[in-house]
Amino acid sequence: MKVGVVGAGLVGATAAYAMTLRDSCSELVLVDQDGGRAQAEAQDIAHAAPISHGVRVESGDYAALEGSRVVLVAAGANQKPGEGRPELLDRNAEIFRQIIPQVAACAPGAVLLIATNPVDALTDLAVRLAPGHAVMGSGTVLDSARLRWLIAQHAGVDATNVHGYVLGEHGDSEVIAWSSATVAGLPVAEFMAARGLPWTPEIRAGIEAGTRGAAASIIGGKRATYYGIGAALARIVERVLGDRRAVLTVSAPTPEYGVSLSLPRIVASGGIEASVLPNLTDEEKTALERSAAVLRASVARLGL
Numbered sequence: 001m002k003v004g005v006v007g008a009g010l011v012g013a014t015a016a017y018a019m020t021l022r023d024s025c026s027e028l029v030l031v032d033q034d035g036g037r038a039q040a041e042a043q044d045i046a047h048a049a050p051i052s053h054g055v056r057v058e059s060g061d062y063a064a065l066e067g068s069r070v071v072l073v074a075a076g077a078n079q080k081p082g083e084g085r086p087e088l089l090d091r092n093a094e095i096f097r098q099i100i101p102q103v104a105a106c107a108p109g110a111v112l113l114i115a116t117n118p119v120d121a122l123t124d125l126a127v128r129l130a131p132g133h134a135v136m137g138s139g140t141v142l143d144s145a146r147l148r149w150l151i152a153q154h155a156g157v158d159a160t161n162v163h164g165y166v167l168g169e170h171g172d173s174e175v176i177a178w179s180s181a182t183v184a185g186l187p188v189a190e191f192m193a194a195r196g197l198p199w200t201p202e203i204r205a206g207i208e209a210g211t212r213g214a215a216a217s218i219i220g221g222k223r224a225t226y227y228g229i230g231a232a233l234a235r236i237v238e239r240v241l242g243d244r245r246a247v248l249t250v251s252a253p254t255p256e257y258g259v260s261l262s263l264p265r266i267v268a269s270g271g272i273e274a275s276v277l278p279n280l281t282d283e284e285k286t287a288l289e290r291s292a293a294v295l296r297a298s299v300a301r302l303g304l
């Protein structure tokens with residue numbers, strides 16, 4: 001159960017660390033254009049192996065990806081404070097044109113998991129650059145976790161007992177599917193009423209803003225986000241390796257919308273087995289159309 005990580009920066013290394021501590025795989029290989037960094041990160045993470053699950057952690061070149069069941073791609077520029085994800089598109093697309101064909105050649109049969117931003121457009125690009133590979137982007141798995149955490153904070157319950165999906169773009173146009181969000185199996189408003197907790201349009205708007213603005217807020221404070229995404233990536237990898245058929249809001253080409261975006265998807269060993277569109281209100285459907293239009297414009301810039 002070998003996993004490759006291309007891009008051993010904050011996100012790639014944190015995901016590798018999360019996979020090591022969670023026993024997500026048996027072997028990890030870190031690849032980066034900065035070979036010294038990949039080697040140092042692999043060594044540092046490997047020191048956690050004897051006191052966790054014994055995962056073998058190494059660094060290498062592209063050829064070392066051979067035999068990987070999943071290759072996580074987290075190489076490329078991240079946002080500076082005040083910068084948006086779309087501003088990374090041209091720089092990171094150029095990097096993808098260099099690295100994805102090498103990944104595809106060296107790890108035939110691997111599922112490619114894209115984390116680099118803007119993740120939806122780069123998922124579309126990776127699909128074109130790695131024909132025959134199953135490709136998915138981390139999409140709104142992180143945003144859905146942020147939403148669930150914020151609702152849980154207000155509801156006063158364990159965040160794992162909150163369910164809810166963020167759909168569409170991993171970015172400003174993302175859609176919070178309130179109509180299908182639940183706490184302890186109840187629609188959010190019903191749970192709050194049952195517990196005597198306030199649930200006003202202002203509280204809901206605050207949770208939406210907290211979900212959508214989380215990355216900017218964290219980047220403003222410490223220049224990058226990596227723990228939440230590291231855990232999200234480890235979770236996705238585990239679900240693929242274990243053929244778990246977990247429902248995760250990963251990003252993938254979506255014919256109905258003509259672009260890669262996030263919907264709840266059943267994730268199995270071969271990648272995405274099926275997509276499930278929750279029942280949406282008319283307002284949510286319109287917002288999802290709008291999000292898809294934003295993404296189509298972004299992909300058009302790449303000439304795809």
Ligand SMILES: NC(=O)C1=CN([C@@H]2O[C@H](COP(=O)(O)OP(=O)(O)OC[C@H]3O[C@@H](n4cnc5c(N)ncnc54)[C@H](O)[C@@H]3O)[C@@H](O)[C@H]2O)C=CC1
Binds near residue numbers: 031
């Ligand atoms: N999908 C999501 O939810 C999230 C995505 N990200 C994205 O992940 C990406 C990585 O972010 P960080 O790890 O913080 O950046 P970082 O700067 O810490 O790491 C990036 C790594 O990519 C490597 N790299 C650059 N060009 C390369 C090439 N041609 N070949 C191989 N390696 C190359 C660099 O040497 C560096 O080690 C960014 O695009 C960021 O926006 C970050 C957080 C969440």
Ligand SMILES: CC(=O)C(=O)O
Binds near residue numbers: 079
């Ligand atoms: C950086 C980024 O995409 C995030 O933390 O959501």
